[in-house]
Amino acid sequence: MNLATWKQHFPEFVGRDDKVLNQLMESAVLVKLPAGQQVFYPGKICENYLLMLAGRVKAQIISADGREVLLYYVHAGDSCVLTTSCLLGDNHYPAEGYAETDISAFAIPAHVFHRCLEQSVFFREFVFRNFSKRLTDVIKRMEALSFxxxxxxxxxxxxxxxxxxxxxxxxxxxxxxxxxxxxxxxxxxxxxxxxxxxxxxxxxxxxxxxxxxxxxxxxxxx
Incomplete structure (x- = not known):
């Protein structure tokens, strides 16, 4: 477990008397991608829950006329709303994401995510609180684009x-x-x-x- 990294970026996870949460932290893999690397794409299976540590990911869709439409950015300290949605619904990604800068993130395997979601009250509240906030941001952005x-x-x-x-x-x-x-x-x-x-x-x-x-x-x- 990279405890120092958890303390720096997600301190609320550290020091809890929560066996399942500690197992999740142990299973997290530190991944790094260079700027310009594709993180996910339409139709890709969602295999990990992602917690951003550094950098910025751009999530977007491509319109019928080939125009890029920005959905949102994922910054350090964020989770990705599409990733969460795909894991909760057992769906494939409906859009694409690119690393706008060099990025690093914790990748948590899907089966560990689901087990912790079921058994840890703290993690369940963390996931849905962040999902709700990010989804609200996306809806506001779509409203801004539409009107x-x-x-x-x-x-x-x-x-x-x-x-x-x-x-x-x-x-x-x-x-x-x-x-x-x-x-x-x-x-x-x-x-x-x-x-x-x-x-x-x-x-x-x-x-x-x-x-x-x-x-x-x-x-x-x-």
Missing amino acids: GTVDQKLAKVLLADQTKTINKTHHELALEVGSVREVVSRHLKRFEHCGWLNLSRGCIEVIDADALYKIIAGAEIG
Whole structure:
């Protein structure tokens, strides 16, 4: 058992008088994947419950016209909502996931996951609490993609980090708003022309956050 790693990333698992949970921790395998590696794909059998330790995984689907649609990101400290769903329902993956950066994670075999889910109250609450939170995030994202103009979606993404500087490419922003790079670039340039943003390579500086909030609210600006 890599106890130091458990303490660092999932301290709530450590020191519990829970034999089944301790067995789960013992069975966890530390896996590492390089940036760009495919983690899962449509139709793949789900064999492990994953707990992210470091890095970021992007889960997405490909639309009928070949456009990438971002579902969510899995960060350090997260579990993957699709992985959990597939294990609970004994289903294959319906989407794909890629390592956006070098990643490391604990992989827990499916049979160990199910045994601990059945016998450990703590683990059962942990799994369903995280699943519920992640599923809510996905639903909110789908709602954001389904409703509102490109301007409104883009303004929400630009304001989401609550920082004045966003280190994202136009392509990354397009994935987040469910559009294409050319459309997003055109809107960003208009925002810059209005004095709301300052654009540079791989970096966007928010100059007038109030204007972006008004776009989200549907107000006419400029």
